[in-house]
Amino acid sequence: MDMTKYKAMFLSESREHLQKMATLLVEIEANPQNSASLDALFREAHSIKGMAASMGYQQTANLAHQLEDSLDHFRQLGQIDSATIDRLLAGTDLLARLLEDIHADRTERSTAAFLAVPIAAATQAAPIAAPISAATLPQTSEQQIRLSLHESIAAPGARLLVLLKQLESLGQILACQPEKNRILSGGNYRKLDVRLKTSVTGAEIKERLKVYSEISQLDIQEPKPPTALGAAMAGSTTVRIPTELLDRFIHLTGELMTNRYMLHSAAQQKNWLSLNEGLGQLARLVKNLHHQVLKVRMMPVETVTARLPRLVRDLARTSNKEIHLELEGSGIELDRAILEELTDPLVHMVRNAVDHGIEHRGTIVVRAWRQRDQVMLQVADNGRGMDPQALRRQAVNKGLITPAQAQIMRDYESFQLVCLPGFSTAPQVTATSGRGVGMDVVKAAVEKLGGVLHIESAPQQGTRMTLKLPLSVAILKALLVRVDEKLVAIPLTRVLQTLEIDSAQIQMSGKHRVFSHHEELLPLVSLRKILDLPNPQAALQISVVLTEAFGRKVGLVVDGFAGQREVFVQSLPAPLDHLKGLGGGTILGDGSIVFLLDIQGILERRRGGEPKV
Amino acid sequence: MTQLLPFTLGAERYALKLTSIQEVVDGAQLHYLPVTPATFLGAINVHGQVVPVVDLPLLLGFDPAPVCQRFLVLSPQILSLALAVHQLESVINVDLQHLALMQSDEPQNCIAGVVHWHEKMINLLDLEQVGHIIETQLK
The missing domain is CATH 2.40.50.180 (CheA-289, Domain 4)
Known part of the structure; x- marks a missing residue:
C-alpha cells in the first residue's frame, strides 16, 4: 500500500495529539489530582501509539507505548508528581522530534536512551525538560548563498562549477540558480545563487570559500531558526473540512449550474426581466460561496495559543517566577494566513510579559474576541507595568528621539517607543527575550496584515498589548x-x-x-x-x-x-x-x-x- | 531552432526568447501604481491577474517608451512583470548555436548575447539582469 498519502494525515493528527498532551500535562501539574485530565492524557498517547504502529514508525510507536504505559500506571494511582511531568514532557519533546524526522523523510532517531530509564522510576534524577524552543531546533538548516565572480576572471563557468562542487560537499543543494547543466552547457555566468541544506553554519561556509580569490562578492543569509510554534504551523499543510461544509459546496454548485441555465435561456430569449432576476440570484450565490470558502480558511485562535501553556511553564521555571496563564476566547476564528503570521509575534509578547512584566508572581491573560468585523487579540499581564518617564529617558539616552521630542510626547505615545528597533527596557539581557528585539518585529507583522497594535500600561498595574486584526487578509x-x-x-x-x-x-x-x-x-x-x-x-x-x-x-x-x-x-x-x-x-x-x-x-x-x- | 521576438529600444534591436514570454497584450488599460519609481508605468489586468508594467527603455537608459497599450507579459516563472518597449517586430527563427556570448563589461545593458540574423545584430535581453536592476531601484 502506498503510505505516503497517509503520511501527511498522520503527521497533522499526531501533532495535534502531541499539542494536547503538552497542554494537559501543564494543566495536571497545576492540579495533580485531576483524574479526568489524566484519562484524557492517556487517550492521546494511546492514539499516537496506534497510528504510528499502523504506519510502521517503530521508534515513535515504542516511545508512545512507553508513555501510554506509564500514564496508565499513574491513572490507576490517581495522581502524578511534578518530576514525572518533566520526564513526560521530555518524552513529548522527543516525540515531536521523531515527527520531524518522519516529516523530513529521515530515519527515525533512536529512542533507546530514553526508553532505558523507566518513567516512574526516574522521578528523582530526571533532568528538567528542555525549554520548548531549544528542543525543537532543527539539526540542519537552510543557507542562502549568493556569490559573484570578479569581472576579470576567465572561464567563469568552470570556476562556478568548482564552487558548486565545494558547496555540494557541505550538504544538500536544494536549489541552484543558474542550474548546473546550464553552467555546464557553457552559459556566461558570473553569479551563483544556491540554497543549501546543511549542518554547517554560515560563518563556516564563508571560511571554506575564503580561499577562492575569484569571488568578488559573497553573501550568506543565516536563516532565522523557526520557533517551535512556527514549525508546527508550517508543517500543517493539510486542511480538514467538515463534511457538512463540503455538502454545502456541492449544493451551491448545483444552484450555480441551475442559475447558469436560467441566465442562458433568458439571454437567448432577450428576456431582460428574468436576466435581471438571474443576475440577482447569481450575486446572492457568489456571496454565499465566498462566505463558505472563507470558512474553510478560518481556524480557531487556539491553533496558535495552544502551545502557550507549555511555553509559559518553561519560561516561568527558568526565570524562577510563579506565573499563571489564562486563555480566553480560544475558539474565535481567524484566517489561517493571519494566524500563521501571528505565531511569532504572540510568542514575543508572552515572553516580554514573563521577562519584563511580571516580577515574581502574576497572571498573564491571552484573550481573543470579535469586535464587529475585526478580531482583537490581547496579551495582558498584571506585572510592574511601564513608566512613561523612564521610557522617554531611555529613548533619549539611546538617541532614538531628541529631548525636545520627549518633552512634548504624551504618555500613550511613549508606550509606542518600545516598538522602535533597538529599544529595550530590561536592565539585563535575559535568555528568554534577549535584548528587547521583538516589539518592532511584532508591530511590523501586525501592520503588514492590515492590523494595529495598541499598548496600554500603568506603573504597578501591568501592561496590555492589543492587536486589532482583520478577519481575513485575502x-x-x-x-x-x-x-x-x-x-x-x-x-x-x-x-x-x-x-x-x-x-x-x-x-x-x-x-x-x-x-x-x-x-x-x-x-x-x-x-x-x-x-x-x-x-x-x-x-x-x-x-x-x-x-x-x-x-x-x-x-x-x-x-x-x-x-x-x-x-x-x-x-x-x-x-x-x-x-x-x-x-x-x-x-x-x-x-x-x-x-x-x-x-x-x-x-x-x-x-x-x-x-x- | 529557437523562436525569438525582436523589438526596438531606441536605435537598437533587442529580442527575447518566445518561451520567456507569456503573451503580448494589446489594448490593455494602464492603472495607477503608487509608491513605485518612474520606471513603473502602472499595472494592467491580465485575465484577472494584477501585473506591473515596467518601461524597459527608461530602465535601460533609452528614451522612455511611447504611450501605448501593447505590452510584453513575461512568464511568471521568470519575472511577474510586463514590459513596455518601443516597437515590436515579427517572430524570427534562429539557431542559437551561433549566439555570440557577450563578456558583460557593461552589465547595465542587460545583454546576454548577440545574434546575427540576416546581417542584422540582435541583442538577446538578459532578463535576470533586468530583474536585478529593478530590485536595486526598489531599495
Missing part, C-alpha cells in the same frame, strides 16, 4: 479615495473616521498644517505630497481621512472619497512584495486595478523611520 473592507484623478484604497481597519473640513479650520503650527478635531490639534498630511503627485488647486472643502500613525492621530488629506467596498487583495509579485507602503492590488468590478496603501509604511518611507509625525 478579502478585506477598504475605503477608496481619489487623488489626482486616480484611485487608491486604504484598509478600513486603518480608518478612524472620514471628515469634510472647512479650509478655514486649518491652522499653521510651525511648518506643519494642523486642524482642530474634538479639541485636539491634529497634524494634516497630504496624500498627494506623499505619493509625489502635483499639488491640488485650493479648495474650500477638504476631505480628510482620520487615521493613526506612530500611535498618534493624523489627518490624511485626499481629493475625495469614492466609497467603501469589500475587495479581494492579490499580493504583489516579487520584488514589489517588499515595497514599504504598498499593500497589494485588487481588481474592481469594471476590471480596473486599485492598489492598497499601507499608511504607516508610506509615512515611514518619507520620514526615514523617524518616529514622530
Whole structure:
C-alpha cells in the first residue's frame, strides 16, 4: 500500500495529539489530582501509539507505548508528581522530534536512551525538560548563498562549477540558480545563487570559500531558526473540512449550474426581466460561496495559543517566577494566513510579559474576541507595568528621539517607543527575550496584515498589548479615495473616521498644517505630497481621512472619497512584495486595478523611520 | 531552432526568447501604481491577474517608451512583470548555436548575447539582469 498519502494525515493528527498532551500535562501539574485530565492524557498517547504502529514508525510507536504505559500506571494511582511531568514532557519533546524526522523523510532517531530509564522510576534524577524552543531546533538548516565572480576572471563557468562542487560537499543543494547543466552547457555566468541544506553554519561556509580569490562578492543569509510554534504551523499543510461544509459546496454548485441555465435561456430569449432576476440570484450565490470558502480558511485562535501553556511553564521555571496563564476566547476564528503570521509575534509578547512584566508572581491573560468585523487579540499581564518617564529617558539616552521630542510626547505615545528597533527596557539581557528585539518585529507583522497594535500600561498595574486584526487578509473592507484623478484604497481597519473640513479650520503650527478635531490639534498630511503627485488647486472643502500613525492621530488629506467596498487583495509579485507602503492590488468590478496603501509604511518611507509625525 | 521576438529600444534591436514570454497584450488599460519609481508605468489586468508594467527603455537608459497599450507579459516563472518597449517586430527563427556570448563589461545593458540574423545584430535581453536592476531601484 502506498503510505505516503497517509503520511501527511498522520503527521497533522499526531501533532495535534502531541499539542494536547503538552497542554494537559501543564494543566495536571497545576492540579495533580485531576483524574479526568489524566484519562484524557492517556487517550492521546494511546492514539499516537496506534497510528504510528499502523504506519510502521517503530521508534515513535515504542516511545508512545512507553508513555501510554506509564500514564496508565499513574491513572490507576490517581495522581502524578511534578518530576514525572518533566520526564513526560521530555518524552513529548522527543516525540515531536521523531515527527520531524518522519516529516523530513529521515530515519527515525533512536529512542533507546530514553526508553532505558523507566518513567516512574526516574522521578528523582530526571533532568528538567528542555525549554520548548531549544528542543525543537532543527539539526540542519537552510543557507542562502549568493556569490559573484570578479569581472576579470576567465572561464567563469568552470570556476562556478568548482564552487558548486565545494558547496555540494557541505550538504544538500536544494536549489541552484543558474542550474548546473546550464553552467555546464557553457552559459556566461558570473553569479551563483544556491540554497543549501546543511549542518554547517554560515560563518563556516564563508571560511571554506575564503580561499577562492575569484569571488568578488559573497553573501550568506543565516536563516532565522523557526520557533517551535512556527514549525508546527508550517508543517500543517493539510486542511480538514467538515463534511457538512463540503455538502454545502456541492449544493451551491448545483444552484450555480441551475442559475447558469436560467441566465442562458433568458439571454437567448432577450428576456431582460428574468436576466435581471438571474443576475440577482447569481450575486446572492457568489456571496454565499465566498462566505463558505472563507470558512474553510478560518481556524480557531487556539491553533496558535495552544502551545502557550507549555511555553509559559518553561519560561516561568527558568526565570524562577510563579506565573499563571489564562486563555480566553480560544475558539474565535481567524484566517489561517493571519494566524500563521501571528505565531511569532504572540510568542514575543508572552515572553516580554514573563521577562519584563511580571516580577515574581502574576497572571498573564491571552484573550481573543470579535469586535464587529475585526478580531482583537490581547496579551495582558498584571506585572510592574511601564513608566512613561523612564521610557522617554531611555529613548533619549539611546538617541532614538531628541529631548525636545520627549518633552512634548504624551504618555500613550511613549508606550509606542518600545516598538522602535533597538529599544529595550530590561536592565539585563535575559535568555528568554534577549535584548528587547521583538516589539518592532511584532508591530511590523501586525501592520503588514492590515492590523494595529495598541499598548496600554500603568506603573504597578501591568501592561496590555492589543492587536486589532482583520478577519481575513485575502478579502478585506477598504475605503477608496481619489487623488489626482486616480484611485487608491486604504484598509478600513486603518480608518478612524472620514471628515469634510472647512479650509478655514486649518491652522499653521510651525511648518506643519494642523486642524482642530474634538479639541485636539491634529497634524494634516497630504496624500498627494506623499505619493509625489502635483499639488491640488485650493479648495474650500477638504476631505480628510482620520487615521493613526506612530500611535498618534493624523489627518490624511485626499481629493475625495469614492466609497467603501469589500475587495479581494492579490499580493504583489516579487520584488514589489517588499515595497514599504504598498499593500497589494485588487481588481474592481469594471476590471480596473486599485492598489492598497499601507499608511504607516508610506509615512515611514518619507520620514526615514523617524518616529514622530 | 529557437523562436525569438525582436523589438526596438531606441536605435537598437533587442529580442527575447518566445518561451520567456507569456503573451503580448494589446489594448490593455494602464492603472495607477503608487509608491513605485518612474520606471513603473502602472499595472494592467491580465485575465484577472494584477501585473506591473515596467518601461524597459527608461530602465535601460533609452528614451522612455511611447504611450501605448501593447505590452510584453513575461512568464511568471521568470519575472511577474510586463514590459513596455518601443516597437515590436515579427517572430524570427534562429539557431542559437551561433549566439555570440557577450563578456558583460557593461552589465547595465542587460545583454546576454548577440545574434546575427540576416546581417542584422540582435541583442538577446538578459532578463535576470533586468530583474536585478529593478530590485536595486526598489531599495
